Amino acid sequence: MKKTMKFGLLMTITLLIGTFLPVDSLTASVSAAEVTPKIEAEAAFILEPSTGKILMNQNGDKKLGIASMTKMISEYLIFEAVEKGTIKWDQVVPISDYAQQLSQNNSLSNVPMRQDETYTFRELYQAMAIYSANAATIAMAETIAGSESEFVDMMREKVESWGIKDYELYNSTGLSNSDLMGNIYPGSDEKSENAMSARSIAIVGQNLLNSYPEVLETTSIPKMTFKEGTSDAIDMDNWNWMLKGLVSERANVDGLKTGTTDFAGATFTGTAEENGMRIITVIMNATDGQEDLQKRFKETDKMMDWAFSNWEKVQVYKKNDNLDSVKPLEVEKGKTDSLKVAVASDVSLLTRVNTDLKDKDVLFTAKKNLMNDAGKVEAPIKKDAKIGTAEILLKNDDLGYIDGGKGAKVDVIAAQKVEKANVFVLAGRWIKVFVSDLF
Template identity: 60%
Template sequence: MKNFKKISTVFVTTLLVGTFSPLGVVGTTVSAATSEQPEIDAAAAFVIEPTTGKVLLNQNGDKKLGIASMTKMITEYLLLETIKDGDLAWDDQIEISEYAHKISQNYDLSNVPLRIDDTYSVEELYQAMAIYSANGATIALAEHIAGDEKTFVDMMHEKVESWGITNYELYNTTGLSNGDLQGNIYPGSTEDSENAMTAREMAIVAQQLLTDFPEVLNTSSISEKTFREGTDDEIKMKNFNWMLPGLIYERENVDGLKTGTTDFAGASMTGTVEEEGMRLITVVMNATNGQKDKSKRFAETDKMMDWAFESWDMVPAFEENQLIENIDPVVVDDGKKDAIELAVKSDMSLLVPKNTDMKNTTVEVQLKEDLLNEADHLTAPIEKGTDVGTAQVISEGDELGYVNGDKGEEINVVAASTIEKANVFVLAGRWAKAFISDLF
């Protein structure tokens, strides 16, 4: 881990199972056994819990596949970020370029009609993009923010790479096949180039979007809205996420996030749902025969959601300021004491399978490198509560890990007490004792 130094590993016996736990719970058991991970009828499938990043299901999740209009989640993120930064307002008016206009007039694609001789607010174009996957509206927004689509795509590259996404191809803002863009293709790409990512990476995109801009759900949850109501361009925008309220495959509590369909990508969907205080992000890529069987991606998403809620529990692991026990001593130089105990900074829970026998949990502590001296020790004085590093809490037998590749959930670690700097006489005595010891 960058700027941290691993110092120790501690085994905490029996996490909320049996006779001891980090919280001192006695006689508690994890819920009864549940079914095995379901087989999802798609090229890839992935499920995470977004607040922790815990992976609950991974079926071929690291194979790069077409993402189609799920691309628009990245466009949405950059739009919302631009508004947050104060460089754009919802009521700003946008003029439509010839390129965006031509794309918007192609009704073989998802679109709302746009006019060159009119302007549109940022909000109505955003709603058209997020609800109806309108491609011309998406291009118009990107051009307004960046000047042209190519520059916006460069921004997309920079953003996803900042999230640790590397196994991607992004050539346009919409997810359309390059061949549908009427020659307006990204430099270095071809008519056959297609946007692509892994299911894991799509889950990361959704996680970042929901974490930084949860208000996106206010729009992604809209089942139907009229664009330009009362004008000649009025069009009913029915959300392509048919799991939303009132639509054909409605599931309670589903409130997003984005579907995508092209010949290259097949029928895909990134979904999200919250039940009993726990949110899931699900990804289905290229549902089998999904372009003919319109229910397929929704049925597979529903299956994943059912299984995840039935099969996983959020289990308390640590309380705020709880000591990390059995850890190797953390040496402190120049202090009145020569070692310090560490504690977790905040409450922490682990998401675990209901049928998992959590006999051991590993806690790997890493100290901040900028706090360590040449001997890799801390140096007094140290105030109680000082952030000194992080710990990864790893459940034994957890092969899925976390969406960012970590093996365990991370929590901040603090000094459990104050250690004052020793006076010069104590330090001199220690130096003399060490010198004599070295001689003999």
Template identity: 45%
Template sequence: MAGAMALVLFFSIFTSMGTAHAQVDLNVHASGAILVDGKTGRVLYDQNADTLHGIASMTKMLTEYMLLDDIKKGKVSWDQTYTVDDLVYKISQDPSLSNVPLRQGGQYTVKELYQAMAIYSADAAAIALAEIMGGSETNFVKMMNAEAQKLGLKHYKFVNSTGLNNADYKGMQPVVGGPTDENVMSARDVATLAFCLINDFPEILKTSSIPTLTFAAGTKDQIVMKNWNWMLPSLIYAYPGMDGLKTGTTDFAGYCFTGTASRNGIRFITVVQNATDASGKGGYKARFAETRKMLNYAFSNYSKVQMVPKHYQIKGDETVPVSNGSSNQVPVYTKSALSMVVQSGEKKDFKPVLVLDKSKVDSSGKLIAPIKKGEKIGYLTFVSKSGQSISYLTPQGQKKAEVDVVAAQDDNKANWFIMIMRGIGGFFSNT
């Protein structure tokens, strides 16, 4: 038990270093790249993942997250209307940007603007939503940076809600940052944002998976929005199970893509920043080819495996010492089974560890009686037998790779007679 407690103190700490399994060299042609399990956020592959790079329109994932959060909280509604101001109108009419045409003084619903942003990466629509949520885009950018910190991101800087270069605004708004600044993030933080977005608001995938949609249908501004994610199953670089999430392209950021695909109950998230082909040339095809490379590796080498069954007992920790209980020990087991996405043959590299709830134990590490059958006394997690760290994007995701451990029977507080007899026994033992 002492050995398990020592492991508890070390491995219950959130880690963000290498993986438990030796990382394969995928030779991804990108300035930054990462591959993670979509359920737990466990990092399966990373390449230069903590360096700041441009993110272009992948920025809009944070705008989406904040909008969906405001809708959930009742601050904004889908049928709420927005009246187009001068800035949004002028940006929407710029043919060099990604946009749907918005009429000056025209009114559009939040849902219309959201769909234009999520499917067609419409820049003016993103600014409009920023104004709805923040009063002005400048104020909203401050909110974005605060939200990024709240989500646990570590390497980022947001200067606008769109991912454009500040120069693209042509002086039409008070600039946050320098006149030619762009938003930057690390690949790990982009993946963390995507992980939070699809786990906190899975409904985003219903929109991001739409291949084409008509904006302003029935009006003279009608336009067919074709999703920039060309890996959706019906588009040119179709990939089975692909349903999100966001592309991004600027001269500064290069060709970027945050992708996610699900098959047979397993989801993966990928990020590539400044993707190129083998010759170093960037392009639309390159970002999808490098994404395909990571997803093919993931789906070919990883599967969902039951790590422990229901009522599993850890060898050496089948019972836990109890302080002042009617018994000195109480048997414990897992409340339910636990399955994880692991590489072929990797299960044997993991070791189960019991982590006791600090509020349930005394200073000596013993459970405090009384204890009821089925009461949670801690959780089971896994560590690498080799001692390598297991990396997760967020502590919340890591909890999905844990299972509750409960008492297998009652252990009432010892009565006075038992306490006296133990005292006598202890006395003679010492003598």
């Protein structure tokens, strides 16, 4: 009898709460509180590339095989070479004996190539980005650097410039060294494999997208014919099955790169944009991914569902907005004795849905040697002159940013011009201080 009464009272309270709270408010609360899903893979990582905000990190710092996700680094170097004028898209790529022989291996992802045919960088790049063509990648690497080994040196230098330290890179493709017919990087052996952490691969994807967003024009192509209209024509279906019209299709997915080897398992770096927010997802060694060929895409789909439902990109400052939470700087020998500071650019934060943006901290760091020994800025000061940086932090953010910071960083500038005071103003101030000290 008592249990029945208690249950009835509980139901009444629940109904009353539902009556007085709007349905959409309840839904939003549940959505915002949704826990991070467990992804069936050895590692999983989500990054928002424009801010560098980490949204998910599941074992993301363990070094694992990256397979053909390696080709994102090769893509970056190809775009960079075009930008520098080292190569041109319509330039013919010579096919070495090594590249030609490897291209005939049908057990690997390849477009067959002949030495008596001409191939442009654009054609081979498309084959690499869409069909993960390995020999095509090697041919481009050899043309850019002189040899694949020298190209690998360029790859290593590039990832280190991005702050990636714990990595192994031995070839331009991500193939196992044992597949390369003895053409292996000096000092490595047939058991050597390209490897990085999910965090590092996310950094690679971030740099590729931020520097060369036009990569998406090719990575978003679901199907293309290589050497169309010739006797060498071959249909290329994109290995990224999440693209439009393919078996694991998801709206708005437009890249980036799959990879599969026995060592790495089934891997995938994906990207999509919804409601003005782009994310990069990384799956490393999806569970049973070589038996269930859609597994890495199913897990990526879960990651994207969660990220787009629970996170949003919110602008917190517009360019030249004053940082009112930062105390004005004291000015010495100026017509005014204080200087307000402002942000040099727009500032957006990645936040959980329904986050209270008032609950943030702004940490200002003055430019080195800006202050004198008295802790003041000396006039004259030009408007918009850079005077330091600020880090905008949200409380309870335990994942932070890809560069190791805890908040979004922005340059800080002078909000107004401060002219140097003339001798009469300075004398008047001195007298005022002197008289004040007397009394």
